[in-house]
Amino acid sequence: MRGKNILIVGILMAGLLMTFSDLFADKEKKMSDAITVIHSRKSVRNFTGQAVSRELLDKIVRAGMAAPSAVNRQPWSFVIVTDRKTLDTLNDGLPYAKMLGKAGAAIVVCAIPEKAYDGRKEFAVIDSALAGENILLAAEAMGLGAVWTAAYPYEDRMNTVRKVLGMPADIIPLNVIPIGYPVGTDKPKNKYKPENVRWEKW
Numbered sequence: 001m002r003g004k005n006i007l008i009v010g011i012l013m014a015g016l017l018m019t020f021s022d023l024f025a026d027k028e029k030k031m032s033d034a035i036t037v038i039h040s041r042k043s044v045r046n047f048t049g050q051a052v053s054r055e056l057l058d059k060i061v062r063a064g065m066a067a068p069s070a071v072n073r074q075p076w077s078f079v080i081v082t083d084r085k086t087l088d089t090l091n092d093g094l095p096y097a098k099m100l101g102k103a104g105a106a107i108v109v110c111a112i113p114e115k116a117y118d119g120r121k122e123f124a125v126i127d128s129a130l131a132g133e134n135i136l137l138a139a140e141a142m143g144l145g146a147v148w149t150a151a152y153p154y155e156d157r158m159n160t161v162r163k164v165l166g167m168p169a170d171i172i173p174l175n176v177i178p179i180g181y182p183v184g185t186d187k188p189k190n191k192y193k194p195e196n197v198r199w200e201k202w
């Protein structure tokens with residue numbers, strides 16, 4: 001009987017140990033995955049033209065909303081555009097977003113000063129930019145390509161975006177992010193510069 005109990009305890013202990021080691025291995029994998037995605041991200045300007053599903057776009061904006069924001073105000077909103085005609089109209093009106101023609105979709109990250117901490121436009125823009133980077137990283141992680149094309153701080157480009165998307169004047173469209181399946185020509189740049197790192201003091 002005693003021997004049987006020892007055996008059961010032994011099996012339980014082994015099970016627990018395996019669960020712990022699995023957990024640690026999983027954590028390490030997640031960490032290396034995140035670093036790999038960060039270093040693989042690049043601006044993708046060449047797309048196949050294939051549409052991007054609503055399911056993937058939904059996952060991407062959820063990643064956007066996971067970004068940090070001052071006092072957790074989340075002063076943002078995301079306009080997801082999949083309609084070909086709207087994508088083409090944006091393409092026609094924005095000089096530096098010509099990759100929209102072949103993109104499967106676009107996400108416009110909008111900053112909302114009224115919702116931001118202290119009602120400050122600066123926080124709205126900073127927080128929404130962080131959401132924008134999350135969107136770029138999420139697209140990369142899903143095998144999609146994306147590029148930040150500027151609307152803010154150019155009045156003319158912001159007005160074009162507002163007009164095409166029916167957006168009120170107090171909303172700041174930060175960018176238009178064309179998203180699509182990459183043709184594979186765009187590659188990440190190595191931007192590591194030791195001279196940009198200072199330890200302890202300037």
Ligand SMILES: Cc1cc2nc3c(=O)[nH]c(=O)nc-3n(C[C@H](O)[C@H](O)[C@H](O)COP(=O)(O)O)c2cc1C
Pocket residue numbers: 041042043044045096097147148149150187188189
């Ligand atoms: C605020 C901002 C504005 C940008 N505007 C444009 C743009 O209007 N058109 C464009 O093709 N790329 C634009 N980019 C993408 C940059 O050109 C790109 O991030 C930079 O060259 C570094 O390349 P990488 O993204 O491949 O690392 C913008 C990026 C940022 C952060």
